Amino acid sequence: MLKEERHIAILNEVALHNRVLLLDLAEKLDVSIDTVRRDVKELDADNKLKKVHGGAISLGFTNKSLPNKNIYSLSEKIIIAQKAISLLKDGAVIFIDGGTTCMELARLIPEHLKLTCFTLSLTVAMELLDKENVIVIFVGGQISKEAQLAIGANAIHNLSEIKVDYGFIGTGYVDALHGLTEFDWDIVQMKKAVIKASKKTVLLSISEKLNSQHRYKSCDVNAINTMITELHPENNLLNLFRNNDIRLL
Amino acid sequence: MLKEERHIAILNEVALHNRVLLLDLAEKLDVSIDTVRRDVKELDADNKLKKVHGGAISLGFTNKSLPNKNIYSLSEKIIIAQKAISLLKDGAVIFIDGGTTCMELARLIPEHLKLTCFTLSLTVAMELLDKENVIVIFVGGQISKEAQLAIGANAIHNLSEIKVDYGFIGTGYVDALHGLTEFDWDIVQMKKAVIKASKKTVLLSISEKLNSQHRYKSCDVNAINTMITELHPENNLLNLFRNNDIRLL
């Protein structure tokens, strides 16, 4: 077998599976592992793939995670944010949660829209400062370093004194049976307070989070009035959520 | 499973749920927890995520990396901030105002110093998040778009319920005769509330602001306990302030 043939075959495998073990390649191509190793080394030098310990990985696969600046699943989140914005009319009083999806919501609020926005999130508040027609109210309290948002008794108390038209929240995990769950106890307390402070609660979640759960529960799914994913409302993945009186968007 | 594969999988999980336990990762990836720990350590070193006790959290849009704007008279402000920091001891409870000088103070707080910091400023709060030993409490309220800090009745009321050891404030204008003055009525109200909430008030001001005034008055100069400029305390420019019982630094 010619070297060129092998190179093409190797690139094929990598393109197909995103990753390949040298041992598998050696077996498949029926050459020694040393040869495969040398081949992969060359291909790596030519930037055709990335050689790693024990195998090779497709460039596309690795590059995707390199630009860390980019928000994970940004395009899906933009779809979600736009659906959420379609709910809003001038004069609405809303709450915007933290998290990247809610951040997109904040970012995509149109300039002309007149809103009053409550938030617990420093970054969301910063983002909203650019919106000429948005009144921003930060619900004070101790700031969680990890989540970059206000938590604690004071924040909860402050929330207890308001009632917004829409509360847009994210969640760490969501499951039709187990409801909205989180990793952090503190965060759960905040979600509960937000839900209580909202006439209508709108959940923003990318579909990848569906059917996952963690230790602490924020609420049941039917505590949510509207659920927005990047999927079409009729999508089969949402079937489990169709039973409850949830509006799917 | 290749190491790179795991790295990508870990970043996915972190991006998806913001936070994950090492134990969960170990189970999901079917490797020992030591391996996951080492992986997370590497990813942390590469600034792909943040490793925390027991798990990892997403950098997300945490990566503030705000372009260090050209701050006017930065070197003077650094001198002032360092003098201010010399007042602080472990366990102190302080308030930090908005403005670029106070921002420098926040930025230059040493890592080891254990503080509880109240603030009205979004940017100061963001800056303080990086300080491991600083508890950050944001005094909530409506956010002024220009000043990027909380103003209004709610914020003032919140301030009325606290008493900090040191209140570090800036001012728009300062004059020995006319005291501290501002351009904005709203801001003056906040300064007053901060002074009331501080056992000792420390004014941070570059010398360029000395002997200037504007329309609304926050307080008289002798309402200030300590005044810090970039000048040596014996400098003649400070003569007018030496009369009052102000400590010059």
Added chain:
DNA sequence: AAAAGTACCGCAAATTATTGCAACATTAAC
């Protein structure tokens, strides 16, 4: 203060890489 959970260190085993070398094939030159 005690207990549980977590992190760090060093070690040994397993896996993978590298290197030098010999065998073989291919190419080029005479």
Added chain:
DNA sequence: GTTAATGTTGCAATAATTTGCGGTACTTTT
């Protein structure tokens, strides 16, 4: 056609990396 030069391949010895485990130190929680 023969020879020398070059390139390729497989092998073996050695080096490096990776991984899980045990012990210990450190954190957090109770």
